[in-house]
Amino acid sequence: MSVPASIPTEADTPLRRKVLQRINSRPTTRGAAILLGIMVLLALLAPVIAPQNPHDLASLSVMDNRLAPGERGMSGMLFLLGTDAQGRDMLSAILYGLRTSLMVGLAATACALAIGIAAGLAAAQFGGVVDAVLMRIVDFMLGFPSILVALVLLASIGRGVDKVILAIVLVQWAQYARLMRAAALVERRKEYIEAAVNFGLPTRYIMFTHLLPNSVGSVLVVASISIAGAITLEATLSFLGVGVPVTEPSLGLLIANGFEFLLSGEYWISVFPGIALVLLIMSLNLVGDRLRRSFNVRS
Amino acid sequence: MTAYILQRLIQSVLVLLAVSVVVFFAVYGIGDPIELLVSPQVSQAERLALIKRLGLDLPVWQQYLTFMGNALKGDLGRSFVHGVSAIELILARAPATFELVLLAMSMAIAVGVPLGLLAGLDPESRPSRIIMAGTVLGYSLPSFWKGMMLILLFAVLLGWLPTAGRGETVTVLGIQTSLFTLDGLRHLILPALNLAIPILALVIRLVAAGAAEAMTQDYVKYARAKGVRAKRIIGRHVLRNILIPVVTVLGIEFGSLVAFSTITETVFAWPGMGKLLIDSVYQLDRPVVVAYVLLATLLFVTVNFLVDILYAALDPRVKLTGEMA
Numbered sequence: 001m002s003v004p005a006s007i008p009t010e011a012d013t014p015l016r017r018k019v020l021q022r023i024n025s026r027p028t029t030r031g032a033a034i035l036l037g038i039m040v041l042l043a044l045l046a047p048v049i050a051p052q053n054p055h056d057l058a059s060l061s062v063m064d065n066r067l068a069p070g071e072r073g074m075s076g077m078l079f080l081l082g083t084d085a086q087g088r089d090m091l092s093a094i095l096y097g098l099r100t101s102l103m104v105g106l107a108a109t110a111c112a113l114a115i116g117i118a119a120g121l122a123a124a125q126f127g128g129v130v131d132a133v134l135m136r137i138v139d140f141m142l143g144f145p146s147i148l149v150a151l152v153l154l155a156s157i158g159r160g161v162d163k164v165i166l167a168i169v170l171v172q173w174a175q176y177a178r179l180m181r182a183a184a185l186v187e188r189r190k191e192y193i194e195a196a197v198n199f200g201l202p203t204r205y206i207m208f209t210h211l212l213p214n215s216v217g218s219v220l221v222v223a224s225i226s227i228a229g230a231i232t233l234e235a236t237l238s239f240l241g242v243g244v245p246v247t248e249p250s251l252g253l254l255i256a257n258g259f260e261f262l263l264s265g266e267y268w269i270s271v272f273p274g275i276a277l278v279l280l281i282m283s284l285n286l287v288g289d290r291l292r293r294s295f296n297v298r299s
Numbered sequence: 300m301t302a303y304i305l306q307r308l309i310q311s312v313l314v315l316l317a318v319s320v321v322v323f324f325a326v327y328g329i330g331d332p333i334e335l336l337v338s339p340q341v342s343q344a345e346r347l348a349l350i351k352r353l354g355l356d357l358p359v360w361q362q363y364l365t366f367m368g369n370a371l372k373g374d375l376g377r378s379f380v381h382g383v384s385a386i387e388l389i390l391a392r393a394p395a396t397f398e399l400v401l402l403a404m405s406m407a408i409a410v411g412v413p414l415g416l417l418a419g420l421d422p423e424s425r426p427s428r429i430i431m432a433g434t435v436l437g438y439s440l441p442s443f444w445k446g447m448m449l450i451l452l453f454a455v456l457l458g459w460l461p462t463a464g465r466g467e468t469v470t471v472l473g474i475q476t477s478l479f480t481l482d483g484l485r486h487l488i489l490p491a492l493n494l495a496i497p498i499l500a501l502v503i504r505l506v507a508a509g510a511a512e513a514m515t516q517d518y519v520k521y522a523r524a525k526g527v528r529a530k531r532i533i534g535r536h537v538l539r540n541i542l543i544p545v546v547t548v549l550g551i552e553f554g555s556l557v558a559f560s561t562i563t564e565t566v567f568a569w570p571g572m573g574k575l576l577i578d579s580v581y582q583l584d585r586p587v588v589v590a591y592v593l594l595a596t597l598l599f600v601t602v603n604f605l606v607d608i609l610y611a612a613l614d615p616r617v618k619l620t621g622e623m624a
Contacts, residue, residue, distance in 0.1 A: 147562070148561070151580070271451070281440065
């Protein structure tokens with residue numbers, strides 16, 4: 001991939017090294033990046049390192065329900081972070097929940113990005129009616145709070161991992177489309193594109209080999225922060241009971257399940273998943289914000 | 300000006316129409332409320348009678364036309380669950396939501412403006428850095444999580460405030476409110492604070508950015524050169540100039556606060572419109588969901604319309620051309 005034009009730089013350092021340098025330049029950002037790496041690794045390795053498979057009801061014992069952190073169950077198994085109302089090991093549940101939360105956040109952001117970039121690029125390239133129609137739709141979508149749109153959509157199609165992703169894509173693609181259009185419009189006025197047009201190169205060729213790679217950078221940087229937004233939205237929807245199904249709990253749903261016990265002092269059922277969620281969101285935000293600042297992108 | 304207002308009005312009506320179509324088909328097209336409303340023991344004949352009474356046997360487009368015809372008369376259908384007018388059901392819950400939103404906004408302004416000034420006037424100091432880092436936490440952490448932590452801290456651990464509900468209410472000017480009883484206020488503080496946090500973060504950021512920018516402007520330099528005291532410069536000149544964007548943003552945010560109160564109301568079991576929406580979603584009470592979304596849209600559209608017009612009227616630099624806003 002070529003270097004986005006918005007970066008004020010030494011053109012010969014490769015982009016990957018430059019990203020790493022920016023992240024490394026501040027201790028808090030470096031800490032956040034390391035923490036994020038660890039959490040992604042834990043999520044990927046969940047089936048290997050989790051003490052228990054929390055989705056396998058046969059391995060759970062109701063006798064072990066609501067044990068405090070550090071207690072041992074009937075079978076002598078140690079529950080480092082306690083158990084929930086079904087006798088599920090919270091540590092395992094959190095590792096699997098992290099997996100679901102990250103997966104939903106990444107998948108939703110990737111799909112929203114693809115749609116937004118395509119729509120923004122088309123609007124900038126073709127202009128006229130295409131531009132007007134697409135941008136009116138974008139204005140319309142951005143006019144409503146995302147939580148309300150996603151809530152109403154999920155209320156009508158039911159809960160499910162794929163449905164939550166769909167809802168997040170629906171509320172997030174529009175911001176990428178607007179950003180992509182703005183970046184592509186600036187790029188289109190540059191001389192090399194004009195030269196390519198005058199040279200008689202086909203429109204499709206210009207769009208995909210010149211316009212797209214040179215204007216997509218700022219959109220990608222903003223997307224790095226929006227992953228945190230997607231994960232927050234998923235957690236909120238799951239907390240409200242319209243998100244992921246109970247068979248595949250994300251961090252948000254784990255927190256919701258523990259809420260009723262919070263009032264009676266059994267804090268660990270919702271507080272530990274909550275801490276995992278907060279760490280995930282904060283580290284994504286810190287890394288994303290550093291990238292945005294160093295590449296000087298306004299969102 | 301008149302042409303601009305007219306154009307914005309037409310635009311607003313189109314948005315409302317579009318939303319009504321999208322929402323109606325999204326909510327009515329899928330899912331069968333009869334399954335939830337009728338117990339399996341009920342005879343087929345009774346079942347059919349109920350379907351007929353609720354108008355669910357008609358084609359969807361005909362249901363929509365009936366719905367829109369009634370909507371124009373101010374009737375958005377009857378709740379399947381409660382059996383009363385959906386709009387009345389929502390409006391009965393409205394005061395609870397609005398008192399929450401109003402208190403949250405007041406808190407955000409009362410705390411946000413001074414903190415924002417502090418952070419903006421001396422951005423390199425330690426308190427300023429702490430405030431600015433706090434704002435990142437304020438709007439990036441999920442609202443339901445902050446609410447739960449407030450409950451854990453102030454209700455469960457410290458035992459200072461109640462965990463849920465609205466407390467004692469009194470009727471003022473025909474509206475039930477918790478604002479004027481001690482018990483009501485005690486119930487109101489935590490949910491209002493939770494709702495206020497993201498807006499507070501926004502106000503701090505806006506004021507800080509505005510103050511930092513204003514301090515470099517010529518009018519401030521001139522006032523300083525003239526020997527005007529710092530307090531007066533900030534109070535009379537700087538603050539006035541930053542408050543215009545703050546008020547505009549708060550106006551726009553009013554609508555989304557009402558929407559976001561859904562989460563806060565669920566966490567604190569606050570009997571407002573948002574809680575009603577969530578409950579109706581669980582019970583597949585479609586008329587209430589549709590009515591809520593249409594009322595919320597009406598609110599957004601009206602607020603945006605008023606903010607646009609006011610902004611244009613207040614700021615002479617904004618030209619009112621016939622262009623689409």
